[in-house]
Amino acid sequence: MDRTTPEADWVSRFADEVIAEAERRAPGKPIVCASGLSPSGPIHLGNLREVMTPHLVADEIRRRGHACEHLLSWDDYDRFRKVPAGIDPSWSEHLGKPLTSVPAPPGSPHRNWAEHFKAPMQEALKALGVEYRGISQTEQYTTGAYRDRILFAMRERTRIDAVLDAYRTKDKGPEEAAARPQSGKAGQQRRPDAPLDAAELAAAEGSGAAGEDDGSAGQAGYYPYKPYCRACERDLTTVTAYDDETTDLSYTCACGHAETFPLRDVHHGKLVWKVDWPMRWEYEGVIFEPSGVDHSSPGSSYVVGGRLVREVFGGEQPIGPMYAFVGITGMAKMSSSKGGVPTPADALEIMEAPVLRWLYARRRPNQSFKIAFDQEIHRLYDEWDALARKIDEGRAQPGDLAAHGRAVRTAERELPATARRLPYRMLASVVDITTGHDEQTLRILAELDPDNPVTSLEEARPRLDCATHWVATRMPDDQRTRVRAEPDSELLGALDEEQRESLALLLEGLDKHWSLDGLTSLVYGVPKVRAGLAPDAKPTPELKAAQRGFFALLYRLLVGRETGPRLPTLLLAVGADRVRKLLGG
Structure with a gap:
């Protein structure tokens, strides 16, 4: 038990x-x-x-x-x-x-x-x-x-x-x-x-049921049974007589067919x-x-x-x-008759089974909720992973612990789980940048944490497969990442001294900080150092503005626009040599 x-x-x-x-x-x-x-x-x-x-x-x-x-x-x-x-x-x-x-x-x-x-x-x-x-x-x-x-x-x-x-x-x-x-x-x-x-x-x-009538009474009286016509197979029938003793039922159909049969022996209709x-x-x-x-x-x-x-x-x-209602982020209410309705099979292509179970387990039945097919799925997975960390650390609330337990296992078995809980948004970014190339994907994942490298893509599955499918079918075209093939010479030539010094500081620290955590510290730390602060200094409003400007510059030089996937992930995906080339190093 x-x-x-x-x-x-x-x-x-x-x-x-x-x-x-x-x-x-x-x-x-x-x-x-x-x-x-x-x-x-x-x-x-x-x-x-x-x-x-x-x-x-x-x-x-x-x-x-x-x-x-x-x-x-x-x-x-x-x-x-x-x-x-x-x-x-x-x-x-x-x-x-x-x-x-x-x-x-x-x-x-x-x-x-x-x-x-x-x-x-x-x-x-x-x-x-x-x-x-x-x-x-x-x-x-x-x-x-x-x-x-x-x-x-x-x-x-x-x-x-x-x-x-x-x-x-x-x-x-x-x-x-x-x-x-x-x-x-x-x-x-x-x-x-x-x-x-x-x-x-x-x-x-x-459901197929809500719109059905109750067999309203006609000229021959009320009958709760509706035969399917044995000529045209449709239910466009009207019962005209019924004998309780013999169970003989007579009906006519809109197709013109009429017949009488013993209801006790003929099973061609329903209540x-x-x-x-x-x-x-x-x-x-x-x-x-x-x-x-x-x-x-x-x-x-x-x-x-x-x-x-x-x-x-x-x-x-x-x-x-x-x-209550279950919706889809970015879509109107679901309707089977209108087509294009996401099904459980569709959801399981972009999220692991425990995550989908969790969405239904954590909300009372009378509470509406939405299932993410758009970029909100990244936030959903962040929340799921944060809960897993709380459970690992013994900090989860009883209700959250119960919902998680129902999501990952049933009375009969454990559901398949991804061995390495790599962030979904990071996996999606990597797949987007590498266009799903396995060798390049493994290289990047192996460099996330050099002390505990991913040695096989199987460690990241099935989550990696879900993220891959999301990128292929759900990622907006205007959000796809296209790394520049050649440096933006015009932009590099127009840099001011502050921008050149910031890029030099970043390039100087690449080798030492080449991991997800290291690059995170580096890209956030460059504006701090340029402002005369320690790399771990708490950000001020002015510093945050400087960081946003630095990040926008990096995005423009790497992908030709001012936004993109998280910079540490993007740098790892592009690779150190190509980063140096595109940043003018």
Whole structure:
């Protein structure tokens, strides 16, 4: 039993609640945590919160020695609702079909639309250390796993319709968010009267569920089951009759097809979402499941589902928090339908798995946060490395220590880590300057700390690979470093005496200070010495101005502009001989 993680974070508090609730509901049985994803398009980093929240809680429960299963329901039997941006508009002919009956996008190696979008998410979850049991809703429905509950729901359709009808005329708003069955202590829920902003309402976009109707009553009455047409495969169907005794169901389709079949024997449709979700809670015995904020308004699937699972299916609603919006620095809110949405697989190309896990572990589910794809990733890694140093020195706060522990290991295993924690921004600068040339990169990394040199690029991986990918795909073109091929003779000829003396002092100290720390002291120290101060003197406003001027001069002589990567890193990357040439030495 692993109790090394301090009980000082939201994950531990939710684990306490879930264990207590499981003992009340089903003592001695494995605890079930759940999440669901619809592979209707790219499964983005906002959707990942739907998985990471129960994963972290289930993982903590397993650390404590309890049997706990994380179910991940792939809602691949949902209807194909919209052709995403960038896909041939002709795919609109498949609207209304189950996602597993829609062809994969052009060029895909996968057998259908759902598998195409599930595959990268499955690989990302494996890399993130997320242990789960995946459930295909296509398989559940088409194999008849839910047959008895479907027949039961059809028999109880009048009661179901009465519950749904109580919400159909209500304006959607946040008033009933307080009805969620949890203490609120761990999640720190919002006040019921607090407004939901547009960013938060986007948190669960792409789930495939929020936009589905409840099977509203037609001329033949209300039916909670929606058949897929067995001629055109779409759900453009209307149930016209149903016999409780024989289970014969009759329907017509917009395509012109009509038929009658025994529902007990034919599995070619599904319960409407607002009935499907509570049915599954009871079927699986779910204790904990989070949901997006869009599920907490009157008439929403979560609020209505709470009544249906109790009053119709005889089960209990899971406890669990609302989860808030996850954004991307430099981008508007995420939307699967608009295309170009960063996915977990995209994030794992530019950051290590523990860092991505940490972003979800350190914030309570109802707290919004952003994931850095732009240059903010340098700041993120600085913060991550600073936390690691605090832990190494025994100075980390309990909550930070807990979040870090959940990021770097699960109940089952340690996640891969980079042996040498070299600064991400420095690695990006080196890769940028060397254009990814391994031999040059190793030379520079070996010279960072001559007393403890990097002897192989493997010591810097996988972080080096992440930084390399970021430079190749995310670094702005106007920030790329292009070292001058020849000295700027015109600028060198126009230097004043102060500038020439400063450059001479720098060149004189290169050999003695040729390491990252040494060059840092040198470039900051030259203006101090020129001002008659000791190299370690505290900077004054005047001295800071002199340093900025000196740095700008160096950048202009080395890269032709007044800014660039950190000078110590730049000098190491350029190399001593070339530095002397470009600085007129």
